[in-house]
Structures are given as structure tokens and as C-alpha cells.
Amino acid sequence: MEKKLKPFIMLIPVMIVVLGIFLSGLVMAFMQSLGYFRAIGLTEFTLKYYKEVLTSQGFLSSLGFSLYISMVSSIIAVFLGVLLAYSILRSKHRKGIEEMIYKLPIVVPHIVAALLVYNILSQSGILPRLLYSIGIIEEQSQFPSLLYDKNGIGIIAAYLWKEIPFVAMVVYTILSNINNKLSAVAHNLGANNRQVFFHVLLPLIMPSILSSFIIIFAFSFGAYELPFLLGPTTPKALPVKAYIEYTNPSLANRPYAMVINMILTFVSLILVWLYNKSFELISKYNR
Structure with a gap:
């Protein structure tokens, strides 16, 4: 019992500091959201600010934009990530593919991903120059503006570059641990590869797919840097809107x-x- 409790006891001082900072900040934010902000003379709790924000057209537009970006990027990332994981499983050169996918996009910061997308998709970027050089477009300005647009294509592209490998690695870990005898039995009973995937493998990896979707959806919904660097002027993503309100010169x-x-x-x-x-x-499922 002492050996089991010792790691937790040793972590108590650090956890007190970390949780103390986090919880105190959360409590202060909650009190200020209710209108209690003594620095500017607000000493009464009220739901006025919640009512004004929740009924504001700007907030609703930002909320819809954030949900749209998160949902679209997460769905596409999960779909392509699962396909990529399955292709790695069936590949004869798995190790090299795994290392290339894992090391490059996952470890790269999102700010670098934003610069990469900008250099590729902007009207002066690599893709318009390539299309111009092979004669598909007559001028680089004919390339559609994919950055800073209301559809959030640039943001979604950056998220996909980061999220697809993450989903692929999570799903591949589960796929590689599934007993090969299950697929062999299905093949012996007359199932083809598509049927084996949808009726044998997919049900087994569905929990990991769901958890991966939740993780990347939560991150993209609350992320600040990519919507700030690649997002449109309006509507703003919700975290960007919160930052703009926080940095407003007026403490009100x-x-x-x-x-x-x-x-x-x-x-x-x-x-x-x-x-x-x-x-x-x-x-x-693992029991």
C-alpha cells in the first residue's frame, strides 16, 4: 500500500501549486463573468453579461464558425486518418511510413503549420506558382483566395495536416494489436477485404475513433493560434473573440x-x- 501511495504523495506539493493556480484563475474568471470585478467598481453578481453575450449576433456567428471549423476538420481528419491507418497496416513497408507520418506533422507546432499553409495556399504561394507555371491559370491572382475567407479553408487545411497523422497513429495502434485470426476467419467464410474492414475491424476500432474525434474536436474548438493567423476578419473564432474582448483597453x-x-x-x-x-x-471492448 505504501509503495502504491508514494508516487501520489510525492506529487501532492506540485499538484497543490498547479491546481491552485488553475482553480484560482477559474474562480476569478467565473466571478468576473458574473459581474464581480472590484477593480472597476463592480461588486454585485448579475447574469446581465451572460444574457448580452448569448443573445449577441457576433457571439452566435463566432460560435457557429468555431463549431463549423472543428466539426469539418475533425470529421475529415478521422475519415482520412482511419484510411491511412488501414493502408499502413496493409503496407509491406510499415516502419518507414510510420516514422515519416509520426515525426513530421505531430511534433511540428501549429504556428509552423500556419506558415506552411500560408506558403502553399496563398495567392503568392507554392501552389498558385505551380499552376501558373504549367499554364492552368494565366495569373496567380486567378487562384482562389483560400486564406482569411469565411469558409475557413486555410484553418481547416492546417488542422488536417496536424490531425490526420494523429488519428492514424491512434487507430493503427489498435489495428496492429487485433488478432489476425479474426480477419483470416472472415476471409475463410467468403468475406472480401471491404467486408472484413467494415464488419470485423471497424467495430473493434470504433471506440478509438470516437475518442480521437473528441480529442481533436476539443482542441480545434478551443485553439487560438490558427484561427488568429489564418482566420477571416469576420466572423472570428470564439477563442479569438475572447482574446479581443480581453485585450480591449476598456476594463468594462x-x-x-x-x-x-x-x-x-x-x-x-x-x-x-x-x-x-x-x-x-x-x-x-478490451476485456
Whole structure:
């Protein structure tokens, strides 16, 4: 019992500091979102700021934009990531492919991913120059503006470059540990490769697919740097809007920023709960 408890006891001082900073900041943000901000003379709790934010057209547009980016990028990343994992499983040169996929995109910071997408997809980037050089477009300005647009194509492209390898590695780990006898039995019963994948492998990897989706959705929903660097002027992604409200010269705008932050925190907690449920589902399948 002492050996089991010793690591947790040793972590207590660090956890007190970390959780103390995190929880105190969360409590202060929550109080300010309710209108209690003594620095500017606000001493009464009110739901006025929540009502104004939740009914604001700007907030609703930002919320819809953030949900759109997160949902589209996560769905595409999961779909392509699963296909990539399955192709790696069937490849004869797995190790080289795995190392290339894992080391390059996953370890690269998102800011670098934003610069990469900008250098490729901007109207002066690599792709327009290539299309111009082979005669597909007559001028580089004819290339559609994929960055800073309301469809968030640049943001989604950057997320996909980062998220597809992550999903592929998570799913491949599960696929590589599935007993090959299951696929062999299905083949012996007359199933083709497509049927083996959809009726044998896919049900087994579905919990890991679900957990991967929740992770990348939660990250892209709460991420700040890519929407800030590649996003349109309007609508702003929700984290960017919170930052703009927070940095407003007028401290009277601080409660509005904290309301948005608390909404982001609430959504994150829901996603954490869903992840825990999916993890329980994975454990159930592994028994």
C-alpha cells in the first residue's frame, strides 16, 4: 500500500501549486463573468453579461464558425486518418511510413503549420506558382483566395495536416494489436477485404475513433493560434473573440471576455466527460 501511495504523495506539493493556480484563475474568471470585478467598481453578481453575450449576433456567428471549423476538420481528419491507418497496416513497408507520418506533422507546432499553409495556399504561394507555371491559370491572382475567407479553408487545411497523422497513429495502434485470426476467419467464410474492414475491424476500432474525434474536436474548438493567423476578419473564432474582448483597453469589457471563456470551459468539460465515456467503452471492448 505504501509503495502504491508514494508516487501520489510525492506529487501532492506540485499538484497543490498547479491546481491552485488553475482553480484560482477559474474562480476569478467565473466571478468576473458574473459581474464581480472590484477593480472597476463592480461588486454585485448579475447574469446581465451572460444574457448580452448569448443573445449577441457576433457571439452566435463566432460560435457557429468555431463549431463549423472543428466539426469539418475533425470529421475529415478521422475519415482520412482511419484510411491511412488501414493502408499502413496493409503496407509491406510499415516502419518507414510510420516514422515519416509520426515525426513530421505531430511534433511540428501549429504556428509552423500556419506558415506552411500560408506558403502553399496563398495567392503568392507554392501552389498558385505551380499552376501558373504549367499554364492552368494565366495569373496567380486567378487562384482562389483560400486564406482569411469565411469558409475557413486555410484553418481547416492546417488542422488536417496536424490531425490526420494523429488519428492514424491512434487507430493503427489498435489495428496492429487485433488478432489476425479474426480477419483470416472472415476471409475463410467468403468475406472480401471491404467486408472484413467494415464488419470485423471497424467495430473493434470504433471506440478509438470516437475518442480521437473528441480529442481533436476539443482542441480545434478551443485553439487560438490558427484561427488568429489564418482566420477571416469576420466572423472570428470564439477563442479569438475572447482574446479581443480581453485585450480591449476598456476594463468594462473584461466580463464579456470571461463569459466567453467560461462557455469554452463548459464545452471542454462536456468533451472531457464524453472522452471518459469513450475510454470506458474502449476498456469494455478490451476485456
